[in-house]
Amino acid sequence: MLNTAFWNVRGLNRRDHQVAVRDLVSEFRLHFIALLETRVLHSNATRIQSGVLSRWRWFVDYAGPGNRTWIAWNDELIDVDILNLDTQYVHCRVHFHELYEIILITVVYGANNVSTSRELWQGLIDLADTVDNEPWLVGGDFNAVLDMSEVSGAFGDIRGAMNEFNDCILQTGLLSLPMQGERFTWHNCSLDGRSLCKRLDRLLANDVWMDRWPNMYYSCLTPCTSDHSPLVLKGDCRNLQVSLFRFDNYLALSPGFLESVHSIWHHPIVGTRMYSVTRKLKALKSVFRQKRRCKGDLAMNVKLAADFLEVAQNILQLVVLSMA
Structure with a gap:
């Protein structure tokens, strides 16, 4: 199965952030990784990509208004074709070289305001109509929660945004993959006692994915260089190591x-x-x-x-x- 991870790195210019990405790829033997909020200028992109994963292929859309999502993969093992681009998601097809296996992956980086988030929800609903009996994985930073238990600390009225996110999940037919690890995927790193934590990052999949890999889950790791936790897909016993x-x-x-x-x-x-x-x-x-x-x-x-x-x-x- 594809070893993959999604992570809002909150900047990739710093050396320690780059080392953290390399360590994540090495520890979990990743084939594919989606990095969000890299904050890297176009003129510095090639240098940083070469320094992080020099032998991998990279994709980022600097021609569009978004360019907040970077995707990298080991092209000795898989091919990645970009199917759809949006300011809040990248939709791609992944093909395994050794296995006749094709999956769809949508990398999400949602806006932090309700009106713009509606464009993401509608975009995912439209994508669901194009998926024809193929395993589909949707993951990343949605900047939204599904229920009040996914928030800890002081916050405003988020019920409207929460309901719209739930409605999107219902219309797309996506299901939440089981999760282990950190309860919340983001924290505000407050030092004044006003701590706020949310589960903004998650992995979702369609019923075809669930039927094919019923034991699949993801691990929400302890955050290190970012205020977001890396999400690592797991569950294939062939990839377990001591x-x-x-x-x-x-x-x-x-x-x-x-x-x-x-x-x-x-x-x-x-x-x-x-x-x-x-x-x-x-x-x-x-x-x-x-x-x-x-x-x-x-x-x-x-x-x-x-x-x-x-x-x-x-x-x-x-x-x-x-x-x-």
Whole structure:
């Protein structure tokens, strides 16, 4: 099955954001990734794309008024054809090289105002009429919630927008894929106590998709460089891998270590306690990886220290012999 992820990265100009994308692709062996809100100028696009995933194909529509969505894929494994473009979505067909399998993917980046969102809802309804017995996956940042339980914190009256989103889901015949991980996909990172969290990002699929892959679900990961969580499609046992948790004791002395651990460990996770612990350990991996990079090549540093110690001991022995 296609290993894919959707993520509102909130900017891709910064080095740490680019590293986070590469780490996500590497950890989950992704074939396809949709990145939203990259904030990259057209003149910088090629350089950044080459720096993030140099061997992958990229698509972004700088000719249109939207150009907020980037799509990247491993063209050694799949082909991607863009079928429809809109300011709030990109609709494409994905074909697997080794398997005679074709799926449809719509990457969504919804507007944050009600009137413009209506254009997205109607666009998805129109797309549903063009889908003919093909598996269809719709995912991304919808900038809307389906019910009041998907909001935590102070907010205004969103019932009208919520009803319109639900009506769109009903008319398209889309179904919510099961989700594990973070309860909310976006938080406002407030430091003044006015915390606001929402489930703005999600994956939906049609009944053909559900019939073909009934065990498919997606994981809402702990946010790192963005205020949105990455969404990673899962559920195909052929792609499951065992990954050991590694911790180097010296990392505990790094600046900001305890703060990072505290921040990740206090995120609410939906699922069993064991799943919650596993998910938080995975989130800590990126913290440890970054701190290891700051320390440089540890093996080389140990070798240099050992060489220095050997030289120092030889010099000390010569000094002792000369004084005898």
